[in-house]
Amino acid sequence: MQIHLNGTPKTITTESMTVARLLQELGIPAASVVVELNKTIIQPDCYAASSLQNNDQVELIRFVGGG
Amino acid sequence: MLTDMLTIGGHTFNSRLFLGTGKFSSSAVMKEAIAASGTEMVTVALRRVDLNNPEDDIMIALDRKKCVFLPNTSGARNAEEAIRLAHLARAASGSSWLKLEVTPDPRTLLPDPVETLKATAELVRAGFIVLPYMNADPILALRLQDVGAAAVMPLGSPIGTNQGILTAFQIEIIIDQARVPVVVDAGIGAPSHAALAMEMGADAVLVNTAISVAGDPVAMARAFAQAVEAGRTAFVAGMGSRGKQAQASSPLTGTLATDLGFLA
Numbered sequence: 001m002q003i004h005l006n007g008t009p010k011t012i013t014t015e016s017m018t019v020a021r022l023l024q025e026l027g028i029p030a031a032s033v034v035v036e037l038n039k040t041i042i043q044p045d046c047y048a049a050s051s052l053q054n055n056d057q058v059e060l061i062r063f064v065g066g067g
Numbered sequence: 068m069l070t071d072m073l074t075i076g077g078h079t080f081n082s083r084l085f086l087g088t089g090k091f092s093s094s095a096v097m098k099e100a101i102a103a104s105g106t107e108m109v110t111v112a113l114r115r116v117d118l119n120n121p122e123d124d125i126m127i128a129l130d131r132k133k134c135v136f137l138p139n140t141s142g143a144r145n146a147e148e149a150i151r152l153a154h155l156a157r158a159a160s161g162s163s164w165l166k167l168e169v170t171p172d173p174r175t176l177l178p179d180p181v182e183t184l185k186a187t188a189e190l191v192r193a194g195f196i197v198l199p200y201m202n203a204d205p206i207l208a209l210r211l212q213d214v215g216a217a218a219v220m221p222l223g224s225p226i227g228t229n230q231g232i233l234t235a236f237q238i239e240i241i242i243d244q245a246r247v248p249v250v251v252d253a254g255i256g257a258p259s260h261a262a263l264a265m266e267m268g269a270d271a272v273l274v275n276t277a278i279s280v281a282g283d284p285v286a287m288a289r290a291f292a293q294a295v296e297a298g299r300t301a302f303v304a305g306m307g308s309r310g311k312q313a314q315a316s317s318p319l320t321g322t323l324a325t326d327l328g329f330l331a
Contacts, residue, residue, distance in 0.1 A: 006115040027121040034159040039151070041158045059115065061155050063125050065097065066112025066141055067087025067226065067253075067275035 001054035012052065020047035022058070033062045071303060073270050075248050076164065076196035076217040078135060080107045083265065084295040085137070085250065086288070087275025094128035096284055101134065104288035108135045110166055110273065112142070113156055137198065139166040145179070146186035153190050165190060166220070167199040176226040180207050184214065191215035200252055203234035208241045208249075219245065220273065222253040223264065227276045229256025232263055242268045258287075258294030265298025266306060 001012050005022075014021070019042055023030050035042045035050075036059040042050050052058065073080040085108040091097035101109060109129065117123060129136070138156035143149035149169050157163055167190065169182045183199050184207065190197045196217045201207055203221040211219050221238055224230035231254060232238065242249050248270035255261050256277045264272050274291055281287035 006118065026118060028116060029122065029124070032122075032124040032126065033116055034155050036155065041154060043158075060118075061113050061159065062116050063111040063138065063159060064114045065088040065091060065125055065279075066139055067089045067110055067273070 001052075003052055003054075003056045003058055005058050006060055017052045018048055019050040019052070019058075022052065023047065023060075026060075028060065033060050035060060071299070073248060075198070080135075080271070081105075082107045082292070082295075083271040083299055084261070084292055085110065085271055085273040086278065087273060088125065088129070088279075089275050090279040091284065092279075094125065097279070098128050100278055100284045100288040101129075103285045103292070104278070105292045106134060108137055108271075110137045110139050110275070112139050113152055113159065114142075135164060136160050136162060137164045137166045139168050139200075140186075141168045141170070143169050144171045145169060146182040146189070149182070149186045150189060150193075153186075153193075153195060157195070163195045165195045165197050167197050169200075170226075178202055178222070180204065183207075184210055187211055187216050188214040198250065203237035203241065205237055205240040205244060209244060212245065212247045216247060218248040218250050218270070220250045220252040223251050223260065224254025226253045228254050229277055230254050231256055231260035232267075235263075235267065238264070238269070239267055258290045261291055262294040262298035262301075265295055266301050268302050271295075 003010050003012055019035055038057050073083055082105045084104055084106050086101055086104050086106040087110045088097055138160055140149040140152040143152050149167055153165050167186055169179045170176045171179050178200050183201055187197050187199050191214060198218045198220055199211050199216050200220045208219045221241055223232040223234060250271045250273055251264040251269045252273040255272055255274050261272045272295060278284050278287045278291060
């Protein structure tokens with residue numbers, strides 16, 4: 001299946017991909033980001049239960065320096 | 068002056084210098100500049116994670132016990148985008164502080180007054196502590212405080228220009244009318260600009276570029292802290308009024324000319 005990760009298409013070969021697993025595979029500490037799935041914010045305690053579907057839009061957002 | 072504290076959104080601040088965290092050369096320099104500035108409020112932005120640097124996290128360098136985090140909605144071009152970013156910011160920070168920025172034109176980065184007012188009203192209803200970045204428009208400042216803004220943040224000049232307080236006349240009116248704190252934001256390029264804003268009666272200033280891109284950001288942070296303190300102290304002390312005609316500082320009686328007459 002294919003998802004849109006931070007605006008870029010990404011092919012997922014793993015079956016039953018979840019938000020938690022995606023973060024783990026990308027090497028992103030879960031506590032350092034906020035996750036939006038199809039424009040809905042996913043609470044951290046739901047990462048493991050949030051399965052990704054074909055064409056899902058996933059945004060991984062974090063704080064950066066800014067004024 | 069321990070009694071001269073600033074309160075915004077129920078939080079009390081000793082320092083009236085707020086610091087932006089953009090454009091520092093490294094996290095280490097930023098951290099040191101924050102310490103040197105004495106600030107108790109720092110702004111941060113939200114962006115997509117750089118998937119090539121998955122562990123690059125600014126929060127590691129910031130001490131949330133010492134500073135209030137003020138996430139901004141930079142990048143938002145309208146109220147809808149700003150509100151989406153606000154909710155992401157609240158989820159990421161666990162707090163409701165928000166610097167609302169709606170800047171549709173990347174060339175000027177001037178704030179959209181209509182969308183800013185709309186987003187402020189909605190975010191206040193959603194429980195956010197909203198500090199809207201705004202043009203120095205006294206009427207808009209009143210409208211924003213009427214819908215519940217915790218403070219207003221009029222610009223001195225466009226973001227990152229270091230042009231100083233080009234909007235002094237309007238900011239004076241805003242300060243005169245405001246029932247909420249006035250934080251002069253954007254364009255402050257030198258400690259003297261910050262001092263001027265504080266002498267005018269601004270409650271605080273927000274500085275980023277002038278410190279982060281300085282030759283020595285840590286020393287510049289210290290200079291801004293001194294300027295803000297000096298300007299505030301001068302405002303509280305009460306400044307003398309301006310005049311057009313000379314007013315002698317020395318007594319005009321008892322001079323040699325009067326008493327002896329030989330020079331008259």
